[in-house]
Amino acid sequence: xxxxxxxxxxxxxxxxxxxxxxxxxxxxxxxxxxxxxxxxxxxxxxxxxxxxxxxxxxxxxxxxxxxxxxxxxxxxxxxxxxxxxxxxxxxxxxxxxxxxxxxxxxxxxxxxx
Ligand code: HEC
Numbered sequence: 405x406x407x408x409x410x411x412x413x414x415x416x417x418x419x420x421x422x423x424x425x426x427x428x429x430x431x432x433x434x435x436x437x438x439x440x441x442x443x444x445x446x447x448x449x450x451x452x453x454x455x456x457x458x459x460x461x462x463x464x465x466x467x468x469x470x471x472x473x474x475x476x477x478x479x480x481x482x483x484x485x486x487x488x489x490x491x492x493x494x495x496x497x498x499x500x501x502x503x504x505x506x507x508x509x510x511x512x513x514x515x516x517x
Contacts, residue, residue, distance in 0.1 A: 443512070468512045471513060484505075
């Protein structure tokens with residue numbers, strides 16, 4: 405039960421990531437709003453301290469707020485390239501453009517909120 409619920413959340417996250425990706429050409433929204441929107445898909449896992457993801461294994465989710473922007477950017481690129489192997493973060497990183505990665509790194513690296 406818990407497992408299938410979390411799986412449903414993952415699917416929703418993936419669908420959201422795709423919607424974000426297809427919006428890439430859009431220009432209307434400010435960078436701030438766009439980053440806020442992209443960051444919304446990270447909040448569920450990364451902004452609850454001590455939170456754990458239970459699918460497919462139990463992972464402790466690291467806190468990324470306040471990490472250095474360079475570290476966050478390097479980590480996301482490593483997930484994107486497959487150098488880091490966590491399946492969920494790989495799927496998420498692969499849905500992000502380089503620009504979004506830079507924006508997210510600045511957003512979280514700057515302390516967010
Ligand atoms: C479904 C839950 C989930 C979502 C959503 C998620 N993450 Fe993660 N993230 C994780 C887990 C679990 C790890 C630890 C993976 C590992 O052990 O390699 C992680 C690791 C990371 C790391 C590496 C942290 C470190 O200390 O090495 C970064 C950076 C990161 N995520 C950024 C993001 C960003 C940015 C987003 C939104 C675009 C996001 N994550 C969305 C679960 C998630």
